[in-house]
Amino acid sequence: MGDSASEKVSVGIVGASGYGGVQLVRLLLEHPQAEIAYIGGNSSAGKRFAELYPHVGGHLSLTVEAIDLDAIAQRCQVVFLSLPNGLACEMAPTLIERGCKVLDLSADYRFNDLGVYQAWYRVARRDQSLAATAVYGLPELYRDRIRTAQLVGCPGCYPTASLLAIAPLIKQGLAQPDSLIIDAKSGTSGGGRTAKTHLLLAEADNSLAAYSVARHRHTPEIETICSDLAGHDVLVQFTPHLVPMVRGILATAYATMRDPGLVRDDLLTIYAAFYRSAPWVTVLPNGTYPQTKWAWGTNRCYLGVEVDPRTGRVIVMAAIDNLMKGQAAQAIQCFNLMLGFDESLGLPRLSFYP
């Protein structure tokens, strides 16, 4: 599937009316090898997509349909599930059984061990054996496994930025165990399109605050992947903040180095080598630190690396667009790998800065 340039891959998007869904629509309409065959939802079912998003009118003539897994499986080779947590696990087993490839943008398939998922998400599940087969959709760390996966659990937005910032440190044992602190900031679109009081302009604008301190559900996701990379259990201190902007995440990670003799140039060499085959990660040169605006509308992650010789700490900053590398565009990157396409096919390269 996907090797022939003549036949496009038929794709479905469940949750097309949400922020992740509309990004998927935008990206898949521009993708040379994909054809949107189905869009599904709940409260938006029965509405033409152009009614929901007039700016897309003229590009997609489909109507949002109520969920019918048989119909989806008949019409789609690949299905993107962009739904609140706890719904994909009700749909993916049937879709997989019917032969579809599935990319889930929620947290349902990010954990192979459902014990961890259930402790943090409180969703009763019956699909442990399927969850155990899911591949974590961070191509920079699991590219080869994604290529052969039938089910991909796409990462959360904060874990994407955080893991790209710290993976070289963890994988190579450069940080002292459990010295990792991640301070992250997100724009409000990270909370989705469904109305929530704290995301109102009057609440979020001109204000800055941390939330879910010491209990955000992305903590176990970051720790699980770090533990896999390190080969032993890793704990991280993760604190998210809501900032008055629409898109973007900036994650700043701090760790005490095992070898206090390492300087910034050493770290930059290590980071450049780690990401040398990663087309969507840019390690910035000496003394350049990333801005979220550079990543807007793209699948790119910008990394800035610094060392403080007084404290012996390494400080790494990662900037992404939460709706793109943090969600929909990264799912397309995984789709490309699963279908045997170039990893970057159909993905916009430059931001619409400023």
Ligand SMILES: NC(=O)C1=CN([C@@H]2O[C@H](COP(=O)(O)OP(=O)(O)OC[C@H]3O[C@@H](n4cnc5c(N)ncnc54)[C@H](OP(=O)(O)O)[C@@H]3O)[C@@H](O)[C@H]2O)C=CC1
């Ligand atoms: N926003 C972000 O930056 C990121 C989000 N994610 C994750 O991606 C997923 C989607 O997020 P996002 O796009 O922001 O969410 P939104 O709230 O914007 O959209 C949610 C979508 O789910 C649909 N939906 C809700 N309930 C049902 C149901 N019972 N049956 C069918 N469809 C349903 C809605 O359809 P309708 O309108 O028809 O009711 C809507 O299309 C979530 O799991 C989120 O945690 C992951 C990374 C980043």
Ligand SMILES: CC(=O)N[C@@H](CCC(=O)OP(=O)(O)O)C(=O)O
């Ligand atoms: C700003 C904001 O509210 N962000 C969301 C993260 C969105 C996300 O990636 O959540 P999932 O892991 O459920 O997919 C939050 O902190 O809950």
